[in-house]
Amino acid sequence: MEKDNQEIYIQRFNFRRRLVHWIHTAAFFVLLGTGIIYTTPALSHLAESGIPGTLHRIFAVVFILVPFIYLILDPKSFKELVKESLKIHRNDIGFHLRMPFYILGRTEGIPPQGKMNAGHKLHHILMGILYLFLVISGLALWFGVGFMGPPMFSLMGKTHIIAVFVIVITTLGHVYFTLVYGALPSMISGKVSSTYLKMEHRRWWDEEIAPTVKDKTSK
Amino acid sequence: MKRTIHRRSFLKQGIAACGGLLLSKNVLAEQPLALPGQSAFLFDSIRCTNCGICERTCRRVNGLPEKHNVIFMSQQAVDNPVHIITRRTCMQCLQPACVRACPTEATSLGPNGLIGYDDTKCAACGYCVDACPFQHPRMSRLAYFDLRNVWVNRCTSCGACAQACPESALFLGFRNEIISLARSRLEQVKSRYPLPDAQIYGEQDLNLIWILADHPEVYGLPPSRAAAMADESLLLWKSVVRPGILALSGLATAVLGSVYFFALRNHKKELKRLKEEGKI
Numbered sequence: 001m002e003k004d005n006q007e008i009y010i011q012r013f014n015f016r017r018r019l020v021h022w023i024h025t026a027a028f029f030v031l032l033g034t035g036i037i038y039t040t041p042a043l044s045h046l047a048e049s050g051i052p053g054t055l056h057r058i059f060a061v062v063f064i065l066v067p068f069i070y071l072i073l074d075p076k077s078f079k080e081l082v083k084e085s086l087k088i089h090r091n092d093i094g095f096h097l098r099m100p101f102y103i104l105g106r107t108e109g110i111p112p113q114g115k116m117n118a119g120h121k122l123h124h125i126l127m128g129i130l131y132l133f134l135v136i137s138g139l140a141l142w143f144g145v146g147f148m149g150p151p152m153f154s155l156m157g158k159t160h161i162i163a164v165f166v167i168v169i170t171t172l173g174h175v176y177f178t179l180v181y182g183a184l185p186s187m188i189s190g191k192v193s194s195t196y197l198k199m200e201h202r203r204w205w206d207e208e209i210a211p212t213v214k215d216k217t218s219k
Numbered sequence: 220m221k222r223t224i225h226r227r228s229f230l231k232q233g234i235a236a237c238g239g240l241l242l243s244k245n246v247l248a249e250q251p252l253a254l255p256g257q258s259a260f261l262f263d264s265i266r267c268t269n270c271g272i273c274e275r276t277c278r279r280v281n282g283l284p285e286k287h288n289v290i291f292m293s294q295q296a297v298d299n300p301v302h303i304i305t306r307r308t309c310m311q312c313l314q315p316a317c318v319r320a321c322p323t324e325a326t327s328l329g330p331n332g333l334i335g336y337d338d339t340k341c342a343a344c345g346y347c348v349d350a351c352p353f354q355h356p357r358m359s360r361l362a363y364f365d366l367r368n369v370w371v372n373r374c375t376s377c378g379a380c381a382q383a384c385p386e387s388a389l390f391l392g393f394r395n396e397i398i399s400l401a402r403s404r405l406e407q408v409k410s411r412y413p414l415p416d417a418q419i420y421g422e423q424d425l426n427l428i429w430i431l432a433d434h435p436e437v438y439g440l441p442p443s444r445a446a447a448m449a450d451e452s453l454l455l456w457k458s459v460v461r462p463g464i465l466a467l468s469g470l471a472t473a474v475l476g477s478v479y480f481f482a483l484r485n486h487k488k489e490l491k492r493l494k495e496e497g498k499i
């Protein structure tokens with residue numbers, strides 16, 4: 001796996017983990033696209049066919065099933081994801097304090113990050129919370145028709161759309177950092193370069209990857 | 220051309236919306252509630268004999284499927300000298316929550332100020348069903364998988380029921396005339412029957428004006444302003460949160476989209492520098 005003399009590539013995510021990521025992404029964007037039709041006056045005539053509403057419900061089922069699909073396909077990675085996301089390290093504070101610089105493409109001053117950086121952790125925790133809000137309000141809007149009455153309907157509608165707003169902003173940040181720091185390969189081929197790791201996930205590199213790499217090269 | 224104007228006014232709406240709910244509430248309060256050519260229905264519950272002709276006429280004129288209906292008449296015997304007869308259908312709110320809730324304008328305010336419904340535009344989302352404080356619209360939750368064959372049972376304000384009523388208990392006409400008719404009939408009722416609590420219902424907030432033999436609670440009717448309250452709770456969602464969120468999301472995307480190019484340049488520079496320094 002060598003290239004440019006010292007550049008080596010490390011497997012970061014396995015195939016099943018990437019598959020779950022893209023199922024989640026596909027469901028998310030179909031839900032967003034069909035949902036936006038309801039909120040945008042210039043698009044709302046598209047809802048008349050009834051097709052966006054039906055697609056929204058079909059992909060809502062996929063979205064709801066994502067954690068279960070993950071758990072069935074790759075329980076080990078799922079457990080790792082949950083554990084790592086909830087394990088707060090003191091370097092995480094430094095990461096968030098340097099956020100304005102990180103947004104501008106500068107990593108200097110950010111304390112070394114593990115396999116998951118503090119941003120990923122926040123993203124995953126928010127995803128978990130928003131999942132609950134979206135599923136509860138979405139299912140209420142779906143199956144609660146005729147049972148809610150105006151106050152509950154209004155509450156569920158507001159909950160749904162505010163959760164959508166937070167998830168949209170979170171996803172926007174997620175996609176933005178992926179593009180700025182060239183992180184897409186980790187979800188496509190699953191492999192990342194040692195340069196990328198040394199810059200973005202230094203703690204992971206130093207503590208777990210570098211020793212194994214050295215072992216291999218010394219052999 | 221048209222679209223840019225639309226977008227601009229939409230953005231403005233979003234900004235105004237962020238400005239605050241209070242403002243929009245004031246605007247609403249200043250609006251004259253009833254339009255000049257405003258029509259209204261009169262339901263005289265004392266003349267009504269619960270014969271069911273209005274229900275049957277509605278079903279026939281509107282081609283409603285078997286077992287579907289949009290008018291539900293009922294009757295209860297009480298100690299009064301008259302029966303308590305209730306007409307459950309669209310109450311024709313002056314401030315209709317269903318119209319605000321509907322994303323496609325399938326439910327709309329017609330030129331006569333009454334509520335219209337166009338089933339070819341209906342997406343069967345069910346929003347109007349839960350928005351209505353009077354539980355008028357009804358639909359099956361399974362309708363979503365029936366694509367074009369959706370059916371929400373709701374009044375289209377066609378007026379056939381009023382035409383059919385053999386007892387002159389139901390009228391469709393201009394609102395001001397309907398109200399004077401209601402007042403003179405109430406006087407007659409009071410002079411004819413010992414009904415001290417007979418009253419007019421809906422004068423403040425409905426275009427279905429009732430003549431009641433007793434208090435509204437006896438008919439299962441909510442206190443007045445129920446409709447306006449339902450509409451105002453939707454106002455925050457539909458007219459403040461929605462456009463505000465849409466505008467903010469667009470803004471965030473635009474800002475990050477432009478910052479992206481600077482960030483990418485910075486990142487490449489840093490990458491080069493760190494490599495030269497031998498740090499990565």
Ligand code: HEM
Nearest residue numbers: 031032035036038053056060134135138139141142161344
């Ligand atoms: C998790 C399961 C979800 C369920 C069960 C669900 C269900 C619903 C339902 C029933 C509606 C009413 C409109 C309609 O008839 O289609 C709706 C509206 C909407 N949904 Fe979802 N949804 C879910 C997730 C999502 C996600 C993940 C997004 C966006 C990323 C989203 C975005 C929207 C938007 C923008 C609306 C319009 C809200 C409004 O009318 O103001 N939904 N959803």
Ligand code: SF4
Nearest residue numbers: 309310312315317351
């Ligand atoms: S809210 Fe209900 S009662 Fe009022 S106009 Fe709409 S459907 Fe009719």
Ligand code: SF4
Nearest residue numbers: 321341342344345347
């Ligand atoms: S069910 Fe039909 S009429 Fe009612 S709010 Fe939805 S689109 Fe409008």
